[in-house]
């Protein structure tokens with residue numbers, strides 16, 4: 001019988017070969033895809049997120065764990081679809097207009113996937129119109145914006161306004177090195193977090 005605790009450990013260690021092997025074995029043995037996801041992959045990423053938040057591990061370890069998760073997810077995803085397992089929520093994310101920094105945004109996206117969210121990543125240099133168009137098309141419950149430059153932060157305010165003007169009711173989260181809770185309050189975003197692990201916690205709260 002495949003050991004889902006060992007799968008979680010493989011994710012924590014970023015051991016992608018073992019993660020893929022246990023995921024395959026578990027599915028071949030008839031373990032439910034949902035259990036593989038929740039007791040193996042998400043359980044492992046939860047530990048990674050917690051350790052990252054406490055500064056016990058750093059960005060490289062998180063990226064390695066996320067890569068192992070991604071490889072295992074490639075095998076698991078078709079089975080989850082077949083089994084009709086619904087994601088925790090649909091999260092649209094992008095770096096705002098004029099801004100090409102994507103390392104932090106990618107980290108947030110990976111951690112959200114790790115927590116069971118369906119993530120639609122719009123990439124970098126995303127203007128308000130694109131956020132609005134894609135939010136409507138995807139019916140996302142959550143929209144996340146990242147900005148690393150003080151000069152591109154106003155793009156967040158413009159996007160929040162454009163989303164509200166267009167009647168998009170999704171909750172909006174923002175983040176990035178120059179962003180603060182005060183700024184989130186000022187522009188009418190629903191939340192700000194300083195790091196990717198807290199972004200997952202906030203997303204879970206906002207979608208609940």
Ligand code: B1M
Nearest residue numbers: 099100101102103104144145146149150175176177195196
């Ligand atoms: Co840029 N850059 N950069 N740069 N760059 C900074 C941001 C800067 C602080 C460097 C400096 O001067 N000390 C400075 C900004 C100054 C300012 O405005 N305050 C700066 C500048 C000026 C520039 C250029 C203008 C330089 C130039 O060309 N003259 C230019 C702008 C290009 C553009 O975007 N239009 C530029 C370009 C670049 C590179 C392309 C070379 C490269 C980006 C590569 C890439 O992203 N693919 C780059 C890099 C790498 C950096 C630094 C060194 C590192 C940024 C990073 O990835 N950090 C940065 C200096 C620094 O921070 N030491 C710098 C790691 C990442 C994990 O952190 O993105 O903060 P971060 O994400 C965190 C949190 O903020 C949070 O979670 C993550 C971790 O848990 N978070 C969220 C992020 N998004 C979130 C969203 C959420 C919630 C949390 O909810 C949705």
